[in-house]
Amino acid sequence: KQEVTQIPAALSVPEGENLVLNCSFTDSAIYNLQWFRQDPGKGLTSLLLIQSSQREQTSGRLNASLDKSSGRSTLYIAASQPGDSATYLCAANSNSGYALNFGKGTSLLVTP
Amino acid sequence: DGGITQSPKYLFRKEGQNVTLSCEQNLNHDAMYWYRQDPGQGLRLIYYSQIVNDFQKGDIAEGYSVSREKKESFPLTVTSAQKNPTAFYLCASSSHGGLYEQYFGPGTRLTVT
Numbered sequence: 093k094q095e096v097t098q099i100p101a102a103l104s105v106p107e108g109e110n111l112v113l114n115c116s117f118t119d120s121a122i123y124n125l126q127w128f129r130q131d132p133g134k135g136l137t138s139l140l141l142i143q144s145s146q147r148e149q150t151s152g153r154l155n156a157s158l159d160k161s162s163g164r165s166t167l168y169i170a171a172s173q174p175g176d177s178a179t180y181l182c183a184a185n186s187n188s189g190y191a192l193n194f195g196k197g198t199s200l201l202v203t204p
Numbered sequence: 205d206g207g208i209t210q211s212p213k214y215l216f217r218k219e220g221q222n223v224t225l226s227c228e229q230n231l232n233h234d235a236m237y238w239y240r241q242d243p244g245q246g247l248r249l250i251y252y253s254q255i256v257n258d259f260q261k262g263d264i265a266e267g268y269s270v271s272r273e274k275k276e277s278f279p280l281t282v283t284s285a286q287k288n289p290t291a292f293y294l295c296a297s298s299s300h301g302g303l304y305e306q307y308f309g310p311g312t313r314l315t316v317t
Contacts, residue, residue, distance in 0.1 A: 126305060135294055136308040190254065191237065191262060192306060194246035
């Protein structure tokens, strides 16, 4: 079973900083990895999907990378804003399974 | 607007009662999923369905049941056999089974007392 871990569990940064969120997974036979954002009491919003054949994906100020050999993915947020404050979840599935396996998330606070 | 709807947003039930959570999607997606989220834990898969009239158990299926009679709908019943049903329930869908981007609904918060 694919196990997913996210570090740190919580992060507080001042507005304008660039930051990196980390995600690690145990099964390198990954099919895809997806980053989500969750606001308190809300559902998940998909941010980026990286398929196993890709090394990275970019959307606006967000960049996600995937390194299957080391079992790691990072989400880079450039020029952070208070509106980026949320919990960020990483999820991965392996070739043997259809469901996503989620990490516990990183709670991000961007202060003005 | 295309998307996934879940109703109700909040649900309160007494212990011992069955309750059904609704999930509807108009994205024409084949696959649908139910996850449970508890504080301090990641999302855990309850059931998933790749096509109509077919579904599989996830990691924590005990005490839950589902049906998939229509492509657009995947209701989840929380039965009285579920020992700890109070949680935030999230429904998701993807265009094909699990290997493509998953999209989530707004969730239903169930409280059982």
